[in-house]
Amino acid sequence: MSSAQLEIQLIASLVAIACAIPGTFLVLRKMAMISDAISHSILPGIVVGFFITQDLNSPLLIVLAALTGVITVVLVEQIQKTGLVKEDTAIGLVFPALFSIGVIMIAKNANDVHLDVDAVLLGELAFAPFDRLLISGVDVGPKSLWIIGIILLITIGLLFAFFKELKLSTFDAGLAASLGFSPVAIHYGLMTVSSVTTVGAFDAVGAILVVALMIAPAASAYLLTTDLKKMLFLSMFFGVFSAISGYWVAHWLDASIAGSITTMLGLLFLVVYLFAPSKGLIAVMYREKQQKIEVSLLTFLLHLKNHTEENERHVNHLREHINWQKIRAKTVVDLALKNNMVTIDNHIVSLTKKGDEFTSQAIDYIITNEDAQIEDMKDDFFLFRG
Amino acid sequence: MSSKIAVQVDDLTVAYNYKPVLWDIDLEIPEGVLMAIVGPNGAGKSTLIKSILGILKPIAGSVSIYGKSYDKQRSLVAYVPQKGSVDWDFPTTALDVVMMGTYGSLGWIKRPGQKEKKAALEALEQVGMLPFKNRQISQLSGGQQQRIFLARALVQDASIYFMDEPFQGVDATTEIAIINILKALRKANKTVIVVHHDLQTVPEYFDWVTFLNVKKIATGPVKDIFNDDNLTKTYGINYKVSIQK
Numbered sequence: 001m002s003s004a005q006l007e008i009q010l011i012a013s014l015v016a017i018a019c020a021i022p023g024t025f026l027v028l029r030k031m032a033m034i035s036d037a038i039s040h041s042i043l044p045g046i047v048v049g050f051f052i053t054q055d056l057n058s059p060l061l062i063v064l065a066a067l068t069g070v071i072t073v074v075l076v077e078q079i080q081k082t083g084l085v086k087e088d089t090a091i092g093l094v095f096p097a098l099f100s101i102g103v104i105m106i107a108k109n110a111n112d113v114h115l116d117v118d119a120v121l122l123g124e125l126a127f128a129p130f131d132r133l134l135i136s137g138v139d140v141g142p143k144s145l146w147i148i149g150i151i152l153l154i155t156i157g158l159l160f161a162f163f164k165e166l167k168l169s170t171f172d173a174g175l176a177a178s179l180g181f182s183p184v185a186i187h188y189g190l191m192t193v194s195s196v197t198t199v200g201a202f203d204a205v206g207a208i209l210v211v212a213l214m215i216a217p218a219a220s221a222y223l224l225t226t227d228l229k230k231m232l233f234l235s236m237f238f239g240v241f242s243a244i245s246g247y248w249v250a251h252w253l254d255a256s257i258a259g260s261i262t263t264m265l266g267l268l269f270l271v272v273y274l275f276a277p278s279k280g281l282i283a284v285m286y287r288e289k290q291q292k293i294e295v296s297l298l299t300f301l302l303h304l305k306n307h308t309e310e311n312e313r314h315v316n317h318l319r320e321h322i323n324w325q326k327i328r329a330k331t332v333v334d335l336a337l338k339n340n341m342v343t344i345d346n347h348i349v350s351l352t353k354k355g356d357e358f359t360s361q362a363i364d365y366i367i368t369n370e371d372a373q374i375e376d377m378k379d380d381f382f383l384f385r386g
Numbered sequence: 387m388s389s390k391i392a393v394q395v396d397d398l399t400v401a402y403n404y405k406p407v408l409w410d411i412d413l414e415i416p417e418g419v420l421m422a423i424v425g426p427n428g429a430g431k432s433t434l435i436k437s438i439l440g441i442l443k444p445i446a447g448s449v450s451i452y453g454k455s456y457d458k459q460r461s462l463v464a465y466v467p468q469k470g471s472v473d474w475d476f477p478t479t480a481l482d483v484v485m486m487g488t489y490g491s492l493g494w495i496k497r498p499g500q501k502e503k504k505a506a507l508e509a510l511e512q513v514g515m516l517p518f519k520n521r522q523i524s525q526l527s528g529g530q531q532q533r534i535f536l537a538r539a540l541v542q543d544a545s546i547y548f549m550d551e552p553f554q555g556v557d558a559t560t561e562i563a564i565i566n567i568l569k570a571l572r573k574a575n576k577t578v579i580v581v582h583h584d585l586q587t588v589p590e591y592f593d594w595v596t597f598l599n600v601k602k603i604a605t606g607p608v609k610d611i612f613n614d615d616n617l618t619k620t621y622g623i624n625y626k627v628s629i630q631k
C-alpha cells in the first residue's frame with residue numbers, strides 16, 4: 001500500500017466518523033432529509049466565499065458555506081411554520097433553489113476554476129492526497145486530512161460535553177425546555193456541526209457521499225441496537241467499514257471511490273435491513289409466523305382443556321374440528337409434544353400438567369395483560385414479547 | 387393546605403402562528419392542592435402547562451412560581467408531558483429515561499453519576515417498575531410507559547408537579563397506583579396539577595379544579611365549583627355527572 005492509498009483511506013475513515021456522529025442524531029430526530037438539503041445548498045456559500053477570497057482553500061469558504069447550511073435550515077423551518085406545506089416539501093423547495101443559484105454562479109463566473117458541479121456532487125477522493133498542507137515549507141500531510149481531522153476533534157469534543165443534552169432534547173424536547181436546556185440552541189448547534197462537517201468533507205468526498213455517510217450507517221445501527229451509545233459506535237464502525245471496503249472495491253474495479261463507498265453503504269444497509277436480529281425484515285416475518293403458530297397452539301391447548309371427553313380429543317377429530325390443514329395441525333401437535341405440553345396415547349391427546357399450567361397462565365395473561373406473571377415465558381414464546 | 391400561592395398566571399395569552407388558543411388567562415393555584423385541569427380536546431390545556439413551564443412563549447401575560455419567574459424556580463417544578471409527545475422507539479431504557487429527571491439539577495455538561503442512578507432506581511421502585519429497569523422503552527406497555535414518565539417526574543423531587551394526562555391509556559390498577567402516588571405528594575404539601583379527562587373521577591381524586599376552554603371558565607375547590615353549570619359552560623353541552631361528596 002502506498003502512502004497515498006493509506007492517506008485516502010484515512011481521510012475517508014475520518015469523514016465517515018465525523019458524519020456518523022451528527023448523522024445518528026439526525027436519524028433519531030427523523031431529519032435525514034435535512035442533511036441532503038444542507039449538502040446541496042452550501043454550494044452558493046462556497047461560490048460567494050470564492051468570489052470574495054479568490055482562494056479555494058480559504059477557511060472563510062468553510063465559514064460561509066456552513067452559514068449557508070444553517071440558513072437553509074432556518075428557511076426550511078420558516079416555510080414550514082407558515083403551515084402551508086410539510087417539512088419534506090419545504091426542504092424540496094429550499095435546496096434545489098439554493099443549489100441552482102450556486103450552479104448558475106459557477107457557470108457565469110467561475111468557469112476557469114476547479115469548481116465544477118461534478119466535483120461538488122461526487123468529490124474526488126483520489127486527488128485528495130495531492131493537495132498538501134505546507135507549514136513554512138514543510139509538508140505536513142494532505143490538506144483534507146487536516147480539515148476533517150480538526151472538524152472531527154471538535155465534533156467529538158462537543159459530543160462528549162453535550163451528550164446528555166443531545167439525548168434529552170432529541171427524546172423529549174418539552175422536558176429539555178422545561179429543565180432549562182434550550183432545545184432551540186441544541187438544534188442549531190447540531191445543524192451547525194452538520195453543516196461544518198458537510199463543508200469540510202465534501203471537498204474530498206462530494207455531496208452525495210456526505211449524505212450517505214450521515215444517514216446510512218446511523219439508519220443501519222438504529223436497526224441493530226436499543227442503546228444510544230452503541231448506536232453511535234456502530235454507526236462510526238459501519239461508516240469506516242464502508243469507507244475502507246469501498247476504497248478497495250474501487251481499487252479493484254478501477255471505479256470511482258466515492259461511488260464505491262456509497263454502494264457499500266447501500267449494501268450494508270440492505271443486509272442489516274434484511275438480517276437484523278429483531279427489527280430486520282426476516283426476523284419480523286419469522287416472528288409473525290411463529291406468533292401465528294403459537295396462537296394456534298394455544299387454541300389447540302385450550303380446546304383440550306375445555307374438553308375432557310375422549311372423542312373430542314381424538315387426533316382425527318381434532319383435525320376436523322379445529323379445521324386445520326394437515327401441515328398446520330402437524331406443526332402445532334409437534335410443537336406441543338416437543339414442549340411436553342401434551343401426550344398422545346392411542347390417538348387420544350391429553351394435556352400434561354405443564355401444558356395445563358401453561359394454558360391457564362397464557363389465558364390469564366391475554367385477559368389481564370399483566371406482564372409480571374409471564375416474564376419467564378417470554379424467552380420461549382414470541383407471542384408474549386409484545 | 388396553606389395560603390401560599392404556588393403558581394400565579396396573569397393575563398396569559400398564547401398563540402400558534404398568531405392564532406390565539408388561550409385568551410387572557412388569570413389563575414392562582416394555592417400550595418398543596420391536587421388540581422385537575424379539565425376541558426375538551428383542543429381547549430388549550432397542554433398549551434397552558436407548556437406556557438407556564440417556559441416551553442412556549444406567550445404573546446402576553448406573565449407567570450410566577452412562588453412569586454418569582456419560572457427561570458429562577460425551575461428546580462421547584464417537575465413535568466410529565468403527554469405520553470404521545472415523545473418517540474417511544476428511541477434507543478434507550480426505562481432507567482435511562484427516569485435518569486433524565488435528574489438532568490435539571492445537574493445543569494449543563496455535568497453527567498449523572500451513582501447518586502442520580504440511585505434516585506432513579508428508587509423512583510422506579512415507587513411506581514412498581516423496578517423489574518423493567520433495563521427494558522427498552524418501546525417494549526413497555528402504554529401504562530408502563532406512563533409509570534416511567536411519572537417516575538421521571540418523581541426523581542426531580544420538586545414542589546410543584548405538572549402532569550399532562552397521566553391516566554391516558556392506563557388500566558384500573560395503574561390508575562389507582564398513580565392516584566395514590568399523587569395523593570401522597572399532596573400529603574407532603576406538594577402542589578400537583580393534572581390535566582384530566584375523566585369527569586366522573588374528578589370529585590374522588592382532586593380537591594381543586596380549573597375549567598378551561600380557550601378562556602378560563604372557573605377555578606376553585608371541587609366541592610364549590612364542580613357543578614353542571616361550569617361543566618356546561620366548558621363543554622357546551624349539558625354534562626350529567628354524579629358528584630359524590
Ligand SMILES: Nc1ncnc2c1ncn2[C@@H]1O[C@H](COP(=O)(O)OP(=O)(O)OP(=O)(O)O)[C@@H](O)[C@H]1O
Nearest residue numbers: 402403407425426427428429430431432433434468
Ligand atoms: N404546535 C402547534 N401548532 C399549531 N397549533 C397548535 C399546536 N399545538 C396545538 N395547537 C392548537 O392549539 C389548540 C390547543 O391545543 P392543546 O394541545 O393545548 O389542547 P389540549 O387542551 O391539550 O387538547 P387535548 O385534550 O387534545 O390534549 C388546538 O386547537 C390545537 O390544534
Ligand SMILES: [Mg+2]
Nearest residue numbers: 431432468550
Ligand atoms: Mg393536551
